[in-house]
Amino acid sequence: MILHELRREIRLPLSPEKVFDWHSRKDALLRLSPPWAMPASVSQQDGLKTGGNVSMRIPLGPLSLPWKGCYPEVSAPFFFKDIQTKGPFAFWEHSHYFHPDAAGCRMEDLLRFALPAGPVGNFFAGERVKQKLQRLFDWRQHVLEDDLSAPLPRPMTILMSGSSGLVAESLIPALTTAGHRGIPLVRQRGLSGTRFWNPEKGCADPGIMDGVDAVLHLGGEPIGEDTWTEEKKRRILQSRIQGTRFLVQAIKKASHPPKIFISASAIGYYGHRKDRILSEADTSGQGFLARVCRMWEEEALQAQDFCRVVCLRIGIGLTPRGGALARLYPLFSMGLGGTIGRGRAWMSWIAMEDLVRAIRFLLHTEKVSGPVNLTAPKPLQASAFADTLASTLKRPAGMRLPPSLLQLCLGEMGKEVLMSSTRAYPFKLEAAGFRFRYPDLKSALPMLTGKG
Template sequence: MKIAVTGASGLIGQALVPALRTDGHEVIRLVRRTPRTADEHRWDPQHRRIDPVLLQDVDAVVNLAGTPIRPRPFTAGYKRDLVTSRIDSTATVSEGLAAAVAADPSRPRVLLSASAVGYYGDTGDRVVEEDAGPGEDFLARLCVQWEQATRPAADAGVRVATLRTGLVIDRDAMLVRILGTVFRLGLGGRMGSGRQYWPWIGLADEVGAIRFLLTAGDVSGPVNLTGPAPVPNSEFVRDLAAAVSRPAVLPVPAVALRLALGEFGRSSVLAGQRAVPARLQAAGYRFTHATLPSALREALGRG
């Protein structure tokens, strides 16, 4: 396949591109800056511009573009960046694929477009599959808009899957870097009540699931990219502490997280989703890391 990837410089993209090439695919990377290599091609999602020729012979687009969600307060400007970077990028590739279909309707095409388990809002301890409705907080509303931006491609007949990803576990993931440092200093512990579920996925399975979905022709719509066993925050931090051989004895009060992180703290730290990969497993995907300790050992067990 010929595959275009947006957001190729991010954590997932940097692991995905070489994996796709190892699989034998031709990969082009869409970049907003001046291209530096032959496989890079410029696009302008901010102004929703992409060369119409660029996607004409592309079989698939993996859309990972968007301003990273960081552990910081959601200011008005930051919220605007989070929304526009995702909507503009997704709408641009969706409209580009729709134009490619109009030029050559005979070629099957697929769009795998990033989303997040934040779509569901705070779901408590209820098990959440892909047919669950959206939440009402900022991140949930963002995910709804993000997924709706794929509509031009779907309406044109492109197979579209929206990737509702959980917390990615990897040595270089922001969550693992921050919490790993805190726990190595012996300062870690549960956050708030610790009962909120944190859905996670190892980077190897995030990449593996994307590779799998590229050719899973009967899978479209939302797909939870999470490990099969989401855990409460108290168990997450216990397993993380064990992975770095440190204790988890200093809980962080909910009030401190709300004061320090505002809406982000309420919706992304103190809330959670017990999201499971129902559609992915039903399609036949097998996880490399089916448990959180396995994923953490892979991410943190080396040095």
């Protein structure tokens, strides 16, 4: 058996007790997992204690493999070890050390692993697996630096719509490891840890706002999944208006309203604006999406006399888990990537990790209210976006799709979602002191894809 060894060290300004406690929290495994290696069906029994067990399914291309492990040694708050008991590795032993030092904590990781099939497995996959694990350690280091670089914020109870959506998938682990408690809004009564609502019928659990510090509204009919029939457009608009209006009315009626209401919106608010650099002060544009976002925000702002309101004008959120990048990735991986027309349209994107960090930042930054652009500070024109993605994947990007063909196939949705030029800039976020982990696409894509 050929053993490989990886070591990492990071210094954090918190005590070993607090860093160890963070690792023991619910969803810490998910928070530390990069989007290209996000496990599914994570189950943890007995927590981070000696003899505790973990089971999950880990991704392997389009498939997933079962992985089971346990904690044979835990000595809080200075050490724990996890080992694989069943899974794809011939051997896996990961030791975590938390050393006190003058600055706080020196955290050390030591991973020892071996691949199956001995020298044959090592010859064919050894370096590739080692590179993947190095990328995983890079991701974990970034997360720990961002999440534990300062004292943890005051815990909040957060009522959340859209808790099964793409943004929430990454956001919930980031909130729970920070000590917050999330309460999903669901359409089924009686589910433990949730609260029922049905905005279409105007009904919900009594006291839906009881004990709530913040409301995070991410729900709404998906925009980019189907062509826009009149019925689809009606659902897109009504799901946003009805849901937002219902929550605003509940906030107004609450005996103790939440301190903040964060409602999703989108850069579709601005419409097609060619090369103009767009700030939060710019007016709304033309088209269906602009009208939806404008009405959506107007509904949310009705709560501003009762609590702080933030409208998230979200750009193109990038993650291999879904959305634009998940659709582009297979095509570009096969060398079939390219641009629409001449590729001059501006793409205001944001890495999902920065989107999550920005929402968490806004929860506690009381000086920020109103519309906020959630976009990276370095948008790209479509041709540059395609070239950067192709370069990361080491593939060509010579395909060109005529705009007329796209509009013929996808109609109004293709024109507004895929062909609009929107050059939004995060003026408010930067002015408030938010620092992007991935300000440019070249640094973001390797972390998002595990490639490059």
